[in-house]
Amino acid sequence: MVINKDYDHIIIGAGIIGISLGLAILERSPSKKVLIIDKENKPGVHASGRNSGVLHAGFYYSPDSLKAKFCRLGNLELRKFCKENNLRILETGKVVVCQDKQDVLRLEELYRRGVENGVDIEIHSFQELNRIEPAAQTIDKFIWSPTTAVGSPKDVIEKLSEKFIKSGGKFLFNQKVKLIKKNNEVLIQTKSANYFAKAIINSAGAYAAELAKQVNVGREYVCMPFLGAYKKSSLLSQNPKRLVYPVPNPVNPFLGVHTTITLNNELKIGPTAFPVIGKEQYKAIDGFSFKDLGEFLSSSKALLRSNSVNLLGLAQEEVLKLFTKPLLNRTKKLSYSLQDNKNWVKHPSGIRAQIINTKTKTIEMDYIVESDKNVVHVLNAVSPGWTSSLPFARWVVENQPLLA
Numbered sequence: 001m002v003i004n005k006d007y008d009h010i011i012i013g014a015g016i017i018g019i020s021l022g023l024a025i026l027e028r029s030p031s032k033k034v035l036i037i038d039k040e041n042k043p044g045v046h047a048s049g050r051n052s053g054v055l056h057a058g059f060y061y062s063p064d065s066l067k068a069k070f071c072r073l074g075n076l077e078l079r080k081f082c083k084e085n086n087l088r089i090l091e092t093g094k095v096v097v098c099q100d101k102q103d104v105l106r107l108e109e110l111y112r113r114g115v116e117n118g119v120d121i122e123i124h125s126f127q128e129l130n131r132i133e134p135a136a137q138t139i140d141k142f143i144w145s146p147t148t149a150v151g152s153p154k155d156v157i158e159k160l161s162e163k164f165i166k167s168g169g170k171f172l173f174n175q176k177v178k179l180i181k182k183n184n185e186v187l188i189q190t191k192s193a194n195y196f197a198k199a200i201i202n203s204a205g206a207y208a209a210e211l212a213k214q215v216n217v218g219r220e221y222v223c224m225p226f227l228g229a230y231k232k233s234s235l236l237s238q239n240p241k242r243l244v245y246p247v248p249n250p251v252n253p254f255l256g257v258h259t260t261i262t263l264n265n266e267l268k269i270g271p272t273a274f275p276v277i278g279k280e281q282y283k284a285i286d287g288f289s290f291k292d293l294g295e296f297l298s299s300s301k302a303l304l305r306s307n308s309v310n311l312l313g314l315a316q317e318e319v320l321k322l323f324t325k326p327l328l329n330r331t332k333k334l335s336y337s338l339q340d341n342k343n344w345v346k347h348p349s350g351i352r353a354q355i356i357n358t359k360t361k362t363i364e365m366d367y368i369v370e371s372d373k374n375v376v377h378v379l380n381a382v383s384p385g386w387t388s389s390l391p392f393a394r395w396v397v398e399n400q401p402l403l404a
Contacts, residue, residue: 003187004195007035009403010188012177012211013203014038015048016153017381019160020393021201026167028397034169035195037188039176044157046280047205048386050350051153052228052271054243054260055079056384057094057145059114059121066367068117070388070395075147077390078156087155088263094148094243095129097138099333103247104140110247111143120147135240135337148243152263153386179214179375186215186373199402202377206279206353210295212377217370220359221379224299225279225292226254228271230347231324235267238337246334252314253354253363253383257321257330259338268347269331269338274318275300275311282349299356306361355380369396376400 009025011018014036022034040046058072082089098104107123114121122144124132129142136142165171178189179202188195202211206225212218245258254273262268277296281287303311320326324344332338355364367388368380376396385392397403 001194004193005197006033007195007197008032009034009199009201010195010197011036011201011203012188013205013208014040014043014171014173015046015203015205016044016157016160016386016389017048017205017378017393018201018203019043019157019164020389021203021396022164022169023160023167024393024397025403026164026169030168035172036164036169037172037175037177037190039174041173043161043171044154047351047353047382048157049154050348051386052260052350053150053153053263055149055151056387057114057119057121057147058117058384059110059119059143059145060248060255061113061117062365063113063116065365066392067384067388068113070367070392071384072117072119073391074384074388075149078151078387079147079149081390082151082156085159087159088152090150090261090263092148092150092242092261094145094245095133095136096143096145096245096247097129097136097334098140098142099246100139106247106250107141107143114143119145121145133240133242133244135238135335136242136244137334137336150243150261150263177211179211181215181373184373186375198374200375201403202375203381205381206351208377208379209355212370212379215372215375217372217375217377218379220357221355221364221368222295222299222302222358223279224296224303224354224356225276225281226352226354227274227276227281228350228352229274229322230268230270230349231327231344232262232266232268232347233341233344235261235265236337236340238340239267240335240337244334252309253365257327259331259334267338267341269327270321270347271350272318272321272327273314273352274322275315276351279351279353282351298358302356302358302361303363308362352382354382367392369400371400371402374402376402
């Protein structure tokens with residue numbers, strides 16, 4: 001089979017990270033020939049396009065982490081990008097409330113992290129909550145995050161894709177790929193052709209670890225998909241107009257069931273964080289894959305032996321949230337006003353492709369980028385990946401010698 005060598009850089013994956021990487025390369029080196037390959041027929045079909053749209057402020061993450069750095073920067077940059085390009089955005093802000101006394105110490109730790117991370121953040125006594133969000137309730141203190149916002153991932157992906165093409169980049173869709181080694185270099189194999197580039201970037205989201213293993217990189221990492229299901233209802237005048245979040249469990253990488261506002265004037269509650277087998281298993285059996293079963297069993301085995309994660313307890317708790325009544329009862333603890341909402345319907349679900357380290361038996365909490373031969377592997381770029389996408393992509397391009 002003929003090897004196509006027309007491109008300087010080839011990116012696998014047309015999600016928001018992949019497109020941002022393509023733009024970052026062309027902004028730095030406008031003469032480069034850059035191709036983005038994806039197995040779907042358009043950009044952002046999976047995690048990126050099914051994202052909640054929340055632009056996080058950056059106070060959840062450890063101060064020494066990549067997530068902390070790029071979430072704060074990305075929040076500022078993506079909000080600016082939306083406004084400059086006339087894209088829809090709701091500057092809602094967010095309150096984080098306490099549901100029990102144990103939450104108070106955790107809330108204070110979140111506030112300290114936010115301050116250390118350089119985030120615009122405030123902590124207040126419960127008496128102030130009525131001024132900021134009268135429809136929410138808290139046991140004691142609460143956090144006010146004025147820079148948290150809601151945007152449209154689909155709108156942003158469409159605009160970034162447009163910019164990428166105008167900058168000289170190209171897309172190639174409907175192409176499933178494999179990575180193969182040949183003469184100490186890595187090629188991209190599709191049904192119709194093989195591709196070689198000076199630098200290949202594996203930004204395949206849920207499939208990134210699987211592709212990396214094909215060339216013996218990141219063998220300790222496996223992907224465990226978590227289903228994020230939401231319910232939505234019409235937004236009532238008495239419902240929260242800010243986003244309302246609980247204090248998250250520090251053991252898990254999830255932020256807990258919360259209320260958000262959509263750009264279509266709807267109230268949304270969720271998500272679940274239920275472990276599923278298929279990387280595209282958005283419904284009960286739709287997207288189930290026997291191919292993914294081995295990886296799921298490997299990740300489950302690692303977490304079942306973990307001292308830091310109670311996988312069975314998490315699954316038992318999350319399965320109830322797949323049903324409207326238990327999910328609604330959980331969310332009412334954040335706002336009693338939800339009892340007035342009727343006609344809850346399903347909102348499109350998403351998959352969080354969480355990376356599990358089978359050696360350490362832990363959930364990887366930060367972004368992971370590794371390189372070998374002529375390939376840069378973005379192995380973990382989950383939430384807040386959409387918020388962080390633009391500065392994270394520039395950092396990858398500027399700090400990987402292959403991309404110079």
